[in-house]
Amino acid sequence: MNRMNINREPVITLKDIGKSFRVAKRAAGLGKAFKALFAREYKVVEALQEISFEIREGEIVGYIGPNGAGKSTTIKVMSGILVPDRGTCSIMGYTPWKNRVDYVRGIGVVFGQRSQLWWDVPVIDSFEMLRDIYSIPFPVYRANLDMLTETLGLTDILHVPVRQLSLGQRMRCEIAASLLHDPKILFLDEPTIGLDAASKIAVRQFIKTINQEKGVTVILTTHDMSDIEALADRILMIGRGRLLYDGTLDELRGRFGTQRTLTADFRTHPEPVEIPGTLRLSWTPERAVYSMDTEHVRIDRVISRLSEEVELLDVSVETKPVDELILRLYEEHQV
């Protein structure tokens, strides 16, 4: 994210948004299932409970949480697809579900699990239809199409029907489709789901570019913490419908920041070495991995203690990977 691009005024403001769903209870057993035919029982799922946050223009925000936490529901509310039960939402001055026709001209939405492209026609035909739907002036459409074709590498696939595309190719087309009308805000719901490593990197790079060069504000839900690490330095974490964390990745690192993992390579030494104050995560005759809290034990002491026992060839020290930090946060909030 380019901090210079960030405007101080919030472009998105959610206040006390709540949404519940009434879902039919599944009856267990034949007798109960038969009874349920006549008297359906329902339970209420509190998908969102008093969700409040602000996002400023130019930010890239990672919206994370375990399965069923309420991420997609929030994106649906913010993109005007779903009306919440309570609370207010103002995005670029619009209430998404009230001024939907005007509002959608300013936003782009990509649901990784669902397509906005027409399945049986070539990609370019879907793009042309979107040009009509959004009444995009021809010069704007042409310029955006050229830019998107080049940066997302679409030249060879524009004339292929969507159903023949690989997942990575389709996702690049979905992202292009969401940006043809020059939206100021982009909602991405799991944009890298199922993609191979190269496609993930390409998608991430592109998101970064449009944020930096066009100032597009990006809200991204993902289960892939490398997406978060590569793109978002602000994280909103939701669990069981409640907002549980709002902070930067660096703040999160700082919170669990004294944890380190030490990996040592050495000449063959089959017997494991215990080092007080550390937890030995693995030991093979040539490699050992220890974790430790640097508040309680000094790394140089651990290394010198180890070198008394083995002939060290290489040592590396790492902070906890982001995946682990997030897991700790989930554990802390019991979600």
Ligand SMILES: Nc1ncnc2c1ncn2[C@@H]1O[C@H](COP(=O)(O)OP(=O)(O)OP(=O)(O)O)[C@@H](O)[C@H]1O
């Ligand atoms: N249309 C619906 N009808 C009934 N329940 C729903 C509906 N949509 C969502 N829910 C429920 O609301 C809760 C939040 O769902 P949501 O899809 O927002 O979670 P999520 O964080 O996006 O999860 P995932 O990571 O699994 O996609 C879940 O308990 C889900 O079952």
